Amino acid sequence: MTIATMLSLGETALKLGLICSLTVLALFLSYSMLNVCDLSTDGCFTFGAAVGAVVAVSGHPFLSVIAAMLAGVLSGFVTAILQTKLGVDSLLAGIIVNTALYSVNIAVMGGSSLINMNRTVTVFSMMKEALSSTPLKGREDIIVALIAVILVVAFLVFFLKTRLGLAIRATGNNSDMVKSSSINPVFTTIIGLCVANAFTALSGCLLSQSQKSVDINIGQGMVTIALASLLIGGTLLGRGGIFVRAVGMVLGSFIFRLVYTIALRFNMPAFMLKLVSSVIVVLAISGPYLKQQWPQIRRRLTHRKGGR
Amino acid sequence: MLKISHIAKTFNPGTVNEKKAIEDLSLELKKGDFATIIGSNGAGKSTLFNAVCGDFMTDAGAIELDGRDITFMPQHVRAKEIGRLYQDPMRGTAPGMTIEENLALAAGKGGWLSHTSRQEKERFREELKKLDIGLEERMSHPVGLLSGGQRQALTLLMATMNPPKLLLLDEHTAALDPGTAEKVLNLTKRIVEEYQLTCLMITHNMQSAIDLGNRILMMDSGNIVLDIGEGEKKNMTVDALLEKFKTGAGKALDNDRILLSD
Numbered sequence: 241m242t243i244a245t246m247l248s249l250g251e252t253a254l255k256l257g258l259i260c261s262l263t264v265l266a267l268f269l270s271y272s273m274l275n276v277c278d279l280s281t282d283g284c285f286t287f288g289a290a291v292g293a294v295v296a297v298s299g300h301p302f303l304s305v306i307a308a309m310l311a312g313v314l315s316g317f318v319t320a321i322l323q324t325k326l327g328v329d330s331l332l333a334g335i336i337v338n339t340a341l342y343s344v345n346i347a348v349m350g351g352s353s354l355i356n357m358n359r360t361v362t363v364f365s366m367m368k369e370a371l372s373s374t375p376l377k378g379r380e381d382i383i384v385a386l387i388a389v390i391l392v393v394a395f396l397v398f399f400l401k402t403r404l405g406l407a408i409r410a411t412g413n414n415s416d417m418v419k420s421s422s423i424n425p426v427f428t429t430i431i432g433l434c435v436a437n438a439f440t441a442l443s444g445c446l447l448s449q450s451q452k453s454v455d456i457n458i459g460q461g462m463v464t465i466a467l468a469s470l471l472i473g474g475t476l477l478g479r480g481g482i483f484v485r486a487v488g489m490v491l492g493s494f495i496f497r498l499v500y501t502i503a504l505r506f507n508m509p510a511f512m513l514k515l516v517s518s519v520i521v522v523l524a525i526s527g528p529y530l531k532q533q534w535p536q537i538r539r540r541l542t543h544r545k546g547g548r
Numbered sequence: 549m550l551k552i553s554h555i556a557k558t559f560n561p562g563t564v565n566e567k568k569a570i571e572d573l574s575l576e577l578k579k580g581d582f583a584t585i586i587g588s589n590g591a592g593k594s595t596l597f598n599a600v601c602g603d604f605m606t607d608a609g610a611i612e613l614d615g616r617d618i619t620f621m622p623q624h625v626r627a628k629e630i631g632r633l634y635q636d637p638m639r640g641t642a643p644g645m646t647i648e649e650n651l652a653l654a655a656g657k658g659g660w661l662s663h664t665s666r667q668e669k670e671r672f673r674e675e676l677k678k679l680d681i682g683l684e685e686r687m688s689h690p691v692g693l694l695s696g697g698q699r700q701a702l703t704l705l706m707a708t709m710n711p712p713k714l715l716l717l718d719e720h721t722a723a724l725d726p727g728t729a730e731k732v733l734n735l736t737k738r739i740v741e742e743y744q745l746t747c748l749m750i751t752h753n754m755q756s757a758i759d760l761g762n763r764i765l766m767m768d769s770g771n772i773v774l775d776i777g778e779g780e781k782k783n784m785t786v787d788a789l790l791e792k793f794k795t796g797a798g799k800a801l802d803n804d805r806i807l808l809s810d
Contacts, residue, residue, distance in 0.1 A: 404660040406645070406653050413642035420601075420640065420707070421653045422627035 245505075251382065253501045257494030258385035259450060262443035263466040264473065264489045265392055270436040271470065272485075273400065275412030276323075278433060279334030281440050281466065283341030284315045285459030288441025289448035290348040293355045296449060301361050305445055312441025315341065316433040324426040345456060353456035362449040381450045388446060392439055393486045399435070400482045408432045461514040468517045469493040471524035496520070549746045550577040550714055555599055555609030569595040570606075571770040577714075582740060582747045584757040586789075587767030588802045593750045596767070597716050600748075602626045614713050631707030633700065633720035640703030643692030647683060647702065648672060650691055654706035675705055679735065697728030701735060708739050715740065717749040733760075752803060754786040764789070768797040 263285060270278045292308035300307075315337060322333035349355050367380035376383060399405045410418045411428040418425050440462075448454040473492020477484050500513060508516075557570045570592045577583060587593050599606050602623035610619045618626055633640060641650050651672045652664040669687070676684040679701050683694075691699060700720060707715065717736065721729035733756065740747050751757050757764055764781055766774035774796040776784065793801045 399661075401663055402661045403652065403656070403658060403664075406649050409645060409649075410642040410653055413644045414639070416634075416639050417642050417650075418653075419624050420627050420632055421656060422624050423653070423656075424622070424624045 249501045249505060250498065253498040254494060255381045255385060255450070256447075256501075257469075257497040258382065258389050258490070259443060259447045260462070260466065260497070261389055261469065261490040261493035262392055262439050262446070263462055264469045264493045265389075265396060265486060266436040266439035266443070267463075267466050267470050268486065268489045269396065269400075269408075269439070270433060271467070272474075273409050273412050274429060274432040274436075276330050276429065276433065277334070278316075278319060278436065279331060279463060280315060280319045280337035280341065280437070281334075281463035282459040282461065283338035283345070284312055284437045284440045285444035285447075285462045286345050286454075286456065287311050287315055287341050287348070287459075288444035289454045289458050290345045290355070290456075291441070292445030293357055293360075293448055293454040294348055294350070296357060296360050296362050297355065299361070301363050301366060304449070305363060305442065308441045308445035309438040312437040312439070313434045315441070316435070316437030317430065319437070320430040320433040324429050342456070349454065349456070355454045357449060357452045357454070360452070362452075363446075364450050384450070385446060388442065389490055392442075393483070393490070396486050397483045404428070404431065461517065464514065464521055465496070465517045466493075468520040468524065469496040471521060472496055475524070549579045549581070549614055550575070550600070550748075551612040552576070552600070553610050553612075555606040555611065557595060557599060557604065557606050569770055570599065572609075573771050574609075575765070575772060577746055577748070579746055580744050581763060582745075582749070582761030583763035583765050584761050585748060585750045585765045585767060586752070586754065586757050586793075586801075586803070588769075588797075590769075591767040591803075592770040593767050594718055595770075597632065597718055597748070597750070600714070600716065601630055601632055628710075629713040630716060631712035631714070632716040633703055633707060633718065635719040635722050637696040637699040637703070637723060640706065641691045641699050644690060646688050646690055647676070647694075648687040650702065651675075651706060651709070654709050656710065675709065679705060681731075695728075697724050697732060700724060700732050704732065704735060704739065708743060708745070711743040711745060713746060715745045715747040717747065719750050719752060722752060754789055758784050758786070758789065766793050766796060768793075768799075773797045 263281065267278070267281065270276050288308040288311055291311040292304045295304035295307045319333050319337045322328040322336065323330040328336065346353060363384055364380050367384050371377050371380055371383065400409060407418060407421075407423045408428045408431065410421070411425045411432070415425045418428065444459055448458055469492040470489060471492070472495055473488040473490070474485075476491055476495075477488025496517070500516065503512075503516070504510060552573060552575045554572050554574055555570060556568075556572055559565070559567045559569055573592075573596065585593050598604060600611060602618070602621060605620060610617060612618065613626075613629060642653075648664065648669060652668065655668060655672075657668060658665070672687065673684045676687070681698055681701055683698065683702065691702065694702065704720070720736070721732050724732060737760065739745070747761070749760065758781065762778045762781065764774070764776040764784070765772050766776075774792060776792070790801055
């Protein structure tokens with residue numbers, strides 16, 4: 241492999257890693273902080289992409305990003321209401337919203353399952369023009385993604401230290417304690433999921449605009465991919481302040497994409513992505529569990545060997 | 549301060565598991581009253597606390613706090629005026645967050661998007677210093693690293709930081725070793741006196757029921773069977789208390805933890 245191909249591999253991984261790290265940061269808020277496994281992530285990712293694409297195609301590049309995030313807020317709000325006010329189990333609430341969003345997404349895309357944005361003005365095409373005579377020419381994807389990631393990380397670092405942020409973290413940590421601090425855990429869950437899903441939708445919007453098309457399946461498996469990245473990031477930089485952990489999430493997302501791009505390079509078929517991400521999630525969750533169980537298993541084995 | 553009139557609660561009504569946890573219970577506490585509650589197993593002591601805190605809504609009756617009807621007020625709204633400590637030291641604090649963050653949540657000052665101010669941090673440090681267990685040096689440590697006694701002391705501080713109208717203590721020293729339990733109990737006494745708190749304390753220790761507070765309430769099968777006021781309480785002994793219970797409830801006290809403790 242030449243240096244040039246290595247660099248281009250790294251660049252692809254960086255671009256995808258940065259854009260998808262927004263979803264990882266969303267799960268960092270909902271899964272790690274609020275302790276809710278939000279399975280509407282896939283649908284919400286596509287929702288953001290679809291809404292973003294429709295608004296961009298109609299000629300509003302900046303508004304498309306904002307509209308996508310608002311779509312995410314709406315999706316998160318529905319998921320949250322289902323689990324806090326209507327007695328639906330939190331996993332089921334995510335699955336239901338995810339299923340419903342499939343229809344909603346096709347409806348948003350005007351009954352089609354694909355929107356082409358080849359000639360659409362997006363934040364990426366605008367950045368491309370702006371950079372056309374600078375040394376950063378052709379790096380618009382990375383620049384736009386980097387700006388978005390920096391903004392989201394900065395927001396999270398600020399937000400999670402506010403009183404509302406503390407209350408959201410405590411809701412995931414010990415909801416009894418939240419109630420006795422006279423904070424309504426229903427409220428914190430709703431806000432947490434709305435904010436998290438805004439980031440997921442932003443992630444979907446940026447991915448579709450950078451690759452100039454939305455496909456109804458763009459978000460499929462995102463929740464597992466993002467969880468894999470989150471767990472990788474957690475192993476690397478799991479301890480420390482919010483900032484360090486958030487950077488860990490972005491790093492985890494990049495490493496996941498890097499490994500995947502390299503594997504593709506070694507002729508792994510592209511359709512293996514989802515299997516690989518599932519295996520990583522299983523390893524990352526089961527690994528520590530099995531490690532903890534290992535002394536007991538070993539004892540049983542030696543007992544049997546010396547045994548009766 | 550607290551006025552409970554004729555409340556009742558039945559769990560699983562209409563099933564084989566039907567349990568009348570509280571039956572027609574009334575109680576009035578004056579401002580500054582500190583009543584200890586003792587009673588047999590399943591007498592409804594914790595259920596009474598749950599009813600006052602709003603863990604569930606009662607089937608009948610009314611609850612008033614400081615002249616305000618709180619019968620149907622949601623739990624988190626009542627929590628503004630009611631502080632509560634559980635037997636389990638793990639329940640009152642968020643283990644994954646730092647001491648400072650836990651205190652900031654309990655203090656509840658400022659708007660939703662405000663950060664903890666420097667003055668507030670200074671105030672937390674002062675308050676922690678008063679506990680005299682060295683927590684002021686560990687403000688940025690996660691609470692999960694603290695011992696049970698330290699966590700319970702911290703919970704006590706959190707519950708009384710904005711002095712509540714009513715403090716409920718549900719055997720809050722029972723899970724601690726005797727030395728620590730005594731420390732936490734002394735701390736409780738000091739804080740209750742300092743803020744002149746109205747307080748209900750469930751205990752299985754007959755001696756501390758006699759030593760603490762100005763009233764003893766004895767509960768049995770969902771009701772208060774004995775209410776011993778200040779005058780009578782002064783000369784009370786454990787044996788006399790057990791005898792009183794027998795006449796009040798019509799049977800001997802059958803709380804194994806009380807009988808087994810010394």
